[in-house]
Amino acid sequence: MSSPKKPTWTGKAKATERDFNDLNPIITYRHLFAQNLGVRDPLRVIALCDSDAFYAACEMVRLEVDKETPLVVLQWEALIAVNYAARKFGISRMDKLKDALERCPHLKVVHVATYKEGEKEPGYWDNVDTNTHKVSLDYYRRESVKISKLFKELLVECEVEKASIDEAFFDFSKPVREILLQRYPYLATVPPNAPDGVDTPLPPPPPIHWDDLGWVIPINPPPPSEQVEEENKGQENDIDQEKDKVQEDVSSSWKDEESIPTWHDVALSIAAELMGSARAQVLQKLGYSTSAGIARNKFLAKLTASYKKPNSQAGSILRNAAIPNYLKPIAFRKIRFLGGKLGKAFAQEYDASTVTPLDDMQNKFGEESIWVYEVLRGIDRAEVKDKGSVLNKSMLASKNLPKPIKNASEGHHWIRVLAAELALRLNDARKESPNLWPKTLVLHARKGYEAGRSKQAPFPFTREITVDYIATLGDKLWKELVGNNVAMNVSSVQLAFTGIDVTEVGQQSIEGFLQNSRVNKRSREDGINPDQHFQSDNTRAPDDQSNIRPSYTCPRCSKTYHLPDATSGVDSDVALKALRMEHEDFHFAQDLTRESDQVPIVVGSPRPLNKNKKQRKEPVGIEKFFGRK
């Protein structure tokens, strides 16, 4: 890799497209002033920030234990999270609880929250039983939301992409540019003597004070280190930390000579400041320590973040100049998306031949090779995109049954449990985006050791999503999938929403859901009455065949409603239920407007069954479905 070139006005080079791929691009005034260069921005700065041992950290916050207390999170018999205090005892996620306790007798052991019979909310119980309980990760999701909200508040100028429950990408390019221009005002105008005008390279950057900004990955790593990291797979221990200390000492002796700063380095350092102070606030306000990696793109930011953990003081920073040597010893499997089969295949191919032209790779691996080819050279064009309110396109609740189901009622039972969880979670998500709508409901079931099978059905929109509503549809799917076989032997059940998206208000009704519905002969302009999505009998033409179609008669207004004719592929019971719920919504809205015209119709607010009686609160959560076996 070429050594860093010092940008200078006297240089003959004029920046071209080609330079965008370079690790040491010539950065011109045009680059600096540009607003929408996106992934081609030579000043692009991306950070990945993730929480250290997130589930364990959540439990530490919840239980108010100090960070020195070794703690593990348990899911049945398996460790799913180990905090750093516990890792010092050599405990890892792979261990059995028994082994962990042998290594650390005073280990704090916390089982994840579970749904339990007779309780409406998930909770932390003394004795959990996989035969009767179901794991709930809700608390972690909520904490995760808290954290990402705070980050977004603190870093309003950034693009933020929540990548998983415990990590997010940040694109610092915009705020960094602004600070760059504030701090170095002379950059704001192209000097009159600049040879190529706005295409003139920027003047040499000032020296950078990296102190306290983070761990700056060395350009030339000390000879005998680094590869060691491969062998002890992610197992941080005292030896590792010693190793790091040594590295730090060694690096300081030659760091200065090696580092000829670039404006991108300045950009990195500014991002490190911003990221660092945001992380400090998250730690202070919410109690979560995080690790960050800062680099020129997502892939490298991710890789950099995992370089050195935990990382409470500062993040890790990967300068462009350090990329080649940093990448060299990194195992394929550590790269995102290459942790599995694909990575293995590539690794084999690379071992076989030292020279691997892109053409060859493409012959063997197709499209994917371009991404891999570039990524191995430190290039990643993936953008940081704000997924907004629709973080997930699907939502799944599942349960593995240690003792397989033998009769239909047990299946019914678990479906209602899973439905309850989905209802809770979707209604929760709707607090953020009221118009969230899962297009389909999918039921998976596995019999014995066979491969799992699934059935799915369209999921009609309702303003209020109830357990009953989901479970009714789930039961239908169960019948299709499992039937009533005596020896059903179902060992795993999963219920999922898929195709979750926000919908237009006009598309929300059951009417919008039903295809080819002819029932609405009148135009929609005839009023905003939400009760007119279906005609009742007294408005129906005499020649119709509504009497043979499924119908529903409202006990309050005595009107009878029918499903439209062409409801192919739609389960009539479910459609009818949707129809009924929507009609009830109508009454609910009427009641509200009658009581006060100030009260808005709030999604998820309880619907009084009878406004004159004392409100009988409908059981929330899964309470009513447990203990009804």
Next chain:
DNA sequence: GTGGATGAG
């Protein structure tokens, strides 16, 4: 729409 494959943690 169904079912399988893949991957993260």
Next chain:
DNA sequence: CGCTCATCCAC
């Protein structure tokens, strides 16, 4: 390593 969760794609 067992479990939970998520996405993508061939058919």
